[in-house]
Every structure is written in C-alpha cells, then in structure tokens.
Amino acid sequence: MSAQAPIRRITAPQIRARKGGEPIVSLTSYHAHTAKIVDKYADFILVGDSLGMVMHGMDSTIGVPLDLMIMHGKAVVRGTERALVVVDMPFGTYEESPQMAFRNAAKIMKETACGAVKLEGGARMADTIRFLSERGIPVMAHIGLTPQSVNTMGGFKVQGRDEAAWQVHIDDALAVSQAGAFALVVEGVVEELANRITAAVEIPTIGIGASKHCDGQILVLEDMLGLNPRVPKFVKIYGDLGPAIERAVAEYASEVKTRDFPGEDQVYR
Numbered sequence: 520m521s522a523q524a525p526i527r528r529i530t531a532p533q534i535r536a537r538k539g540g541e542p543i544v545s546l547t548s549y550h551a552h553t554a555k556i557v558d559k560y561a562d563f564i565l566v567g568d569s570l571g572m573v574m575h576g577m578d579s580t581i582g583v584p585l586d587l588m589i590m591h592g593k594a595v596v597r598g599t600e601r602a603l604v605v606v607d608m609p610f611g612t613y614e615e616s617p618q619m620a621f622r623n624a625a626k627i628m629k630e631t632a633c634g635a636v637k638l639e640g641g642a643r644m645a646d647t648i649r650f651l652s653e654r655g656i657p658v659m660a661h662i663g664l665t666p667q668s669v670n671t672m673g674g675f676k677v678q679g680r681d682e683a684a685w686q687v688h689i690d691d692a693l694a695v696s697q698a699g700a701f702a703l704v705v706e707g708v709v710e711e712l713a714n715r716i717t718a719a720v721e722i723p724t725i726g727i728g729a730s731k732h733c734d735g736q737i738l739v740l741e742d743m744l745g746l747n748p749r750v751p752k753f754v755k756i757y758g759d760l761g762p763a764i765e766r767a768v769a770e771y772a773s774e775v776k777t778r779d780f781p782g783e784d785q786v787y788r
C-alpha cells in the first residue's frame with residue numbers, strides 16, 4: 520500500500536465555499552506546460568475561448584470551434600493535478616437550448632475530464648445554468664463585458680459607465696447565482712458596479728478588469744506575460760517575455776547563419 524495520499528483536485532463546490540474568504544487565484548492556460556506551472560499557484564485554471572485570439576490570431580472569440588476547446592482542455596488537464604480546470608463553452612454551442620448546452624457541456628467534460636464549464640450571459644442563460652447544474656455539470660457564469668457578444672455590444676467595451684445600466688448587471692448576477700452557478704466571472708465593469716455585484720450574490724465573483732473588490736481575480740496568462748500584442752489597458756505585465764523570446768530567437772538565427780551553431784551539444788547520442 521502506498522504511504523502517499525493521492526493529490527486531489529480542487530472542486531467546484533470548494534471554489535463556491537470561498538465566497539468572502541481567502542481570495543481565489545486563477546489564470547487562463549491553453550497548454551500542458553504552462554498549465555503545470557500555473558497549477559502550483561492557481562485555485563482554478565480556465566481554458567478560455569480567448570485562445571482563439573491569443574493563440575490562433577482570430578479577431579474575436581466568435582469563430583472558436585468546440586473541438587479546439589476540447590483539444591486545449593485535454594492538454595491542460597494532462598499538465599495539471601491540483602487546480603480545478605474549467606473549460607469555456609464556445610459561441611454557438613449552448614445558447615439555443617438547455618438541451619443543446621447539456622449535450623455539448625457533457626462532451627467537453629467526458630473528453631477533457633475537466634471539472635466545470637463556463638458560459639457567457641446573465642438572466643437569459645439562467646434556465647440553462649439550472650438545467651446543467653441539476654444534471655451534474657458545474658457551471659461558472661460570465662457577465663459584464665462578454666466577448667462572445669462583441670457584435671451586439673459594438674466592440675469590447677467597459678460596461679456600467681452609465682449608472683442607469685447597473686441594475687441590469689446586478690439582476691444578471693442574481694439570476695445566474697440563483698440558478699446554481701458556482702462562481703461568476705465579472706469582466707470589464709466599473710469599480711463600484713463590481714463592488715455592488717460582489718455584495719449582492721452568494722457565489723464568488725472573479726474579476727477581470729473589474730477592480731480588487733471581487734472574491735478572486737483572473738488574467739489571461741499571455742497578457743500578463745507580455746505575449747499578447749493586443750493586451751488590454753488594465754493588465755499589469757508581470758513578466759515581459761516577448762523581448763526575451765525575441766532575443767533568444769535572434770541569437771539562434773545568428774548562430775545558424777554564421778555556422779557558429781553549438782554542434783556538439785545539438786546531436787543526439
């Protein structure tokens with residue numbers, strides 16, 4: 520018998536129970552090796568559909584297919600052992616009906632072995648969130664600036680600049696919380712609105728560009744590492760890897776061209 524206890528992953532109910540407690544740390548990750556690093560520090564890792572823009576050069580997340588999410592989801596689950604892995608449901612895979620959402624969420628969970636899915640939308644998605652949650656699928660909701668609605672919002676715009684709109688966002692937050700979402704991403708809203716949403720709901724809020732008043736924070740890993748040329752203004756660059764990668768590639772290119780390549784070290788023995 521092994522003396523070592525198996526490492527257990529953090530679960531959606533454990534994240535839910537962190538409301539108002541120790542702040543929840545989270546980052547996105549799209550592949551196994553970065554996920555392995557993030558896994559040491561994050562409570563949950565989101566395989567966000569932002570991968571369409573960040574990894575695949577798309578202009579928005581609209582074109583991200585389900586199979587791509589599943590492929591990256593599998594990689595992140597393989598690279599990790601501790602954090603809860605949440606996989607985004609891409610545009611067009613859940614909005615039509617709760618049944619359609621269940622089919623696709625179940626496919627994501629079976630094929631990736633992730634612990635939860637995330638979908639965008641407030642009150643309009645409440646029935647779907649209830650349908651999934653009651654059938655064994657933990658759902659993280661996402662309100663405020665919802666990138667899959669870029670075409671109806673008219674761009675990636677901060678929400679709640681006009682106080683008259685705050686109640687709609689607060690009602691969205693209450694609707695998804697009451698429908699059974701275990702946590703709520705609040706993206707791109709003004710500080711006081713984030714504050715009010717966090718105070719209004721019983722589930723943890725996870726902020727991105729939404730102030731420090733949330734119960735946790737999430738950033739896109741490539742944004743905070745300086746690897747995304749289109750990084751949003753609010754993001755602090757914790758490690759500027761872009762120039763470091765460029766220096767390394769330039770040095771390699773120069774060594775190859777000048778035949779100064781370290782041949783001895785580069786041969787399989």
Ligand code: KIV
Binds near residue numbers: 565569570661739
């Ligand atoms: O797709 C994503 O990375 C996200 C985060 C920005 C929350 O939804």
